[in-house]
Amino acid sequence: MNVKFDPNNVVIKLCMSGMRLEDGGNTEDAIMMFHKAWQESTDDYERFIAAYHLARQQKSITDKLKWMETSLQCALNINDENVKSAYTTLYLNIAKCYEELCDSDNAKRNYELSNSYKGAPSDEGPFYHGTKADLQVGDLLTAGGNSNYKPGLKMNHIYFSANINGAGLAAALANGDGRERVYIIEPTGEFENDPNVTDKKFPGNLTRSYRSQEPLRIIGEETEWAKLTTTERREWRENLAKNKGGIIN
Template sequence: MSDGSLDAGPFFHGTKAALVPGDLLEPGRASNFGAGDPANFVYLTATMDAAIWGAELAAGDGRGHVYRVEPTGSIEHDPNLTDTRFRGNRTRSYRTRDPLRVVAEVTGWESHPPEVLGQMRENLERMKADGIEAIND
């Protein structure tokens, strides 16, 4: 439930976690990026591509999943992917301190090519080595 000024959705979340409709995604779990500190937010996007990146890059073993989700409260621009670090919000990425409700699993999505995925993983490792952490406040 956005305040209407950000995005009408639909919204997606990519992860390695196996979830079912009705499950709630809540802040407080270990972040998939940086040192893995507990995340103060849950992240969502209005683009399938960004959700696929989330599914592919999430910590953990197993295959990635993309879920259609509904915010249960207000959302804000994700400063990790918007004006704080990059101009605009091309990935239509947001975060919330409120739970996200899983509506359905999205099936049939295609992974990024292995060489592109490898480059992204290298970039993330470089950022980690440089001490660049996710903005978590």
């Protein structure tokens, strides 16, 4: 099963709505929204995400454990690179539940499983970078550019994604007046999960977003991806303007 994170997926949109209600202090409606996401889930990928959010909202540790283990089982059923980054988080949350239930053997086993999935990403791509800059094959993209999301901030890393639509979104939101471009790139050195998205809204790094301090080499250009409508572009810009969270640079 090859799955890709899609912000327009019905279940993901329901979970995002639930998180907005949660941020506004409206926990009861948030839980209802996460239950709706669970009920409307049609495959293991959607069930894995909905169960994770339901788990977070449980007051009882046994209920939290039940939903977190359900989320993990769905993730394991998928066995896909897109969700492997979530294993560390899921096993860690399960270990904490067992610890609170004074089940030290299961806690220890799950902490060890969580640690076994830590480390550098094993994603093999292909990788993409979205921008409005007019570049050529062979050019190098380097860190030190201005942030598209926070004025005046110089970025210590160069960012990229294995999700072409994620790169397309970055191109749409990039500074400049040029046309939106999505380049196929290859990292020239080590890279890590982007901490600005990893475990922030969803478990792990479902958007397969990465960053590196080493240059990215352009090896081609992509022309087909899901383009934003004018309304969607405006909504993204408004949401970014409202976002008060700091950027991990």
